[in-house]
Amino acid sequence: xxxxxxxxxxxxxxxxxxxxxxxxxxxxxxxxxxxxxxxxxxxxxxxxxxxxxxxxxxxxxxxxxxxxxxxxxxxxxxxxxxxxxxxxxxxxxxxxxxxxxxxxxxxxxxxxxxxxxxxxxxxxxxxxxxxxxxxxxxxxxxxxxxxxxxxxxxxxxxxxxxxxxxxxxxxxxxxxxxxxxxxxxxxxxxxxxxxxxxxxxxxxxxxxxxxxxxxxxxxxxxxxxxxxxxxxxxxxxxxxxxxxxxxxxxxxxxxxxxxxxxxxxxxxxxxxxxxxxxxxxxxxxxxxxxxxxxxxxxxxxxxxxxxxxxxxxxxxxxxxxxxxxxxxxxxxxxxxxxxxxxxxxxxxxxxxxxxxxxxxxxxxxxxxxxxxxxxxxxxxxxxxxxxxxxxxxxxxxxxxxxxxxxxxxxxxxxxxxxxxxxxxxxxxxxxxxxxxxxxxxxxxxxxxxxxxxxxxxxxxxxxxxxxxxxxxxxxxxxxxxxxxxxxxx
DNA sequence: ACGGGACCTGACAA
DNA sequence: ATTGTCAGGTCCC
Numbered sequence: 001x002x003x004x005x006x007x008x009x010x011x012x013x014x015x016x017x018x019x020x021x022x023x024x025x026x027x028x029x030x031x032x033x034x035x036x037x038x039x040x041x042x043x044x045x046x047x048x049x050x051x052x053x054x055x056x057x058x059x060x061x062x063x064x065x066x067x068x069x070x071x072x073x074x075x076x077x078x079x080x081x082x083x084x085x086x087x088x089x090x091x092x093x094x095x096x097x098x099x100x101x102x103x104x105x106x107x108x109x110x111x112x113x114x115x116x117x118x119x120x121x122x123x124x125x126x127x128x129x130x131x132x133x134x135x136x137x138x139x140x141x142x143x144x145x146x147x148x149x150x151x152x153x154x155x156x157x158x159x160x161x162x163x164x165x166x167x168x169x170x171x172x173x174x175x176x177x178x179x180x181x182x183x184x185x186x187x188x189x190x191x192x193x194x195x196x197x198x199x200x201x202x203x204x205x206x207x208x209x210x211x212x213x214x215x216x217x218x219x220x221x222x223x224x225x226x227x228x229x230x231x232x233x234x235x236x237x238x239x240x241x242x243x244x245x246x247x248x249x250x251x252x253x254x255x256x257x258x259x260x261x262x263x264x265x266x267x268x269x270x271x272x273x274x275x276x277x278x279x280x281x282x283x284x285x286x287x288x289x290x291x292x293x294x295x296x297x298x299x300x301x302x303x304x305x306x307x308x309x310x311x312x313x314x315x316x317x318x319x320x321x322x323x324x325x326x327x328x329x330x331x332x333x334x335x336x337x338x339x340x341x342x343x344x345x346x347x348x349x350x351x352x353x354x355x356x357x358x359x360x361x362x363x364x365x366x367x368x369x370x371x372x373x374x375x376x377x378x379x380x381x382x383x384x385x386x387x388x389x390x391x392x393x394x395x396x397x398x399x400x401x402x403x404x405x406x407x408x409x410x411x412x413x414x415x416x417x418x419x420x421x422x423x424x425x426x427x428x429x430x431x432x433x434x435x436x437x438x439x440x441x442x443x444x445x446x447x448x449x450x451x452x453x454x455x456x457x458x459x460x461x462x463x464x465x466x467x468x469x470x471x472x473x474x475x476x477x478x479x480x481x482x483x484x485x486x487x488x489x
Numbered sequence: 490a491c492g493g494g495a496c497c498t499g500a501c502a503a
Numbered sequence: 504a505t506t507g508t509c510a511g512g513t514c515c516c
Contacts, residue, residue, distance in 0.1 A: 177510090179511090304512090
């Protein structure tokens with residue numbers, strides 16, 4: 001540790017249960033589109049640092065990797081105007097090779113790291129990013145107690161939190177999300193970082209860039225370039241919104257739209273990084289969810305749904321309920337929406353009605369609860385639902401067996417029954433349960449015994465219906481009944 | 490105000 | 504293989 005300054009911190013850990021936070025779900029359920037999982041570790045650039053995470057049952061393990069010129073990077077949002085369409089990695093940078101295959105962009109000017117040991121800063125940042133001050137299990141209980149449907153769906157999807165993300169990044173990411181799928185949204189957000197964001201470092205051979213600021217995306221050629229990159233009609237929205245935010249709104253405009261009860265993301269460097277240059281503009285309107293929602297809708301490509309996503313995940317308004325196709329489906333299927341003659345089709349009035357309903361039954365963090373049901377409804381997570389339910393189902397079968405065995409045990413030991421259950425997954429929706437029973441009967445004289453072996457195979461098909469597992473078939477067939485075997489001692 | 494299309498693209502199922 | 508549908512919607516008429 002002598003000569004070369006390292007910008008990679010050691011792994012640290014934060015005590016945290018999986019019911020309070022499950023990163024495997026939270027980082028994949030369509031809130032952030034930027035986290036990448038490599039060999040059981042999650043990585044993402046936040047505030048100019050590469051944050052790495054892994055989790056076990058008791059702890060969230062984390063480490064931060066930052067370039068020594070991080071201060072400069074986080075302050076320099078502006079000077080990124082791509083002149084070349086194929087601009088990607090700024091090459092003329094010194095890279096420091098680390099032991100574990102980690103490279104970090106390093107400005108040759110300062111070979112001096114400020115805060116390698118400052119991991120409290122990272123911990124504070126993570127508590128803020130994951131909004132850990134709220135007890136998630138307590139909130140789940142509250143939502144479940146006031147809503148039977150939530151109580152039914154949520155047990156298979158614990159640990160889903162709303163991330164406290166950067167507002168600008170959230171805004172752009174969800175402009176990309178319109179009429180789109182998570183896979184492609186992630187690709188698009190990645191392209192934005194790659195082509196317009198500053199290079200931060202390399203982990204396991206993969207390069208990591210930060211998310212570009214509004215100024216970087218406000219150029220006149222951005223729209224055409226983004227179209228070439230496959231953004232489709234969203235290219236115009238992004239360029240327009242970037243221009244508006246960069247030039248037609250006061251500095252710190254987005255920050256002023258935050259929920260005051262949910263403080264802004266803590267600075268990673270332990271303070272001093274954020275430029276406290278705004279805040280002087282007198283904003284007479286008291287910040288509120290409604291006002292924030294209206295202000296965002298003014299932007300290009302931002303309708304009510306995208307606005308609510310930014311309110312919820314980027315600005316700390318927990319009551320914001322983004323109503324998308326999934327939530328609309330849920331509202332119709334589980335909350336009797338669209339049944340009455342009025343709101344059969346989906347209108348703005350319907351949108352507001354759905355949100356109001358969920359705010360009414362779930363309370364001030366309705367958006368958090370929405371995220372749980374949304375995730376449970378995602379196709380990419382349906383296997384998790386069926387898998388969990390199959391487990392529950394097979395557990396129930398085993399309980400039945402145990403009861404039977406207990407009943408037998410009470411009798412004088414005329415026979416001994418041994419049972420075994422084999423559960424095999426046929427598909428994501430169908431599970432085969434084989435029950436093998438061996439009965440050994442003891443008859444006659446002590447010396448002689450009759451052994452009767454019977455094998456019963458029970459096939460239980462579990463069908464996925466409305467995302468709900470039901471036992472569609474419980475057929476018991478005797479495959480083989482062996483003859484009596486007479487043995488002698 | 491309300492209803493209906495168009496809109497880029499790519500993955501995935503018939 | 505081609506075609507159709509769907510994906511965390513928004514804009515415009």
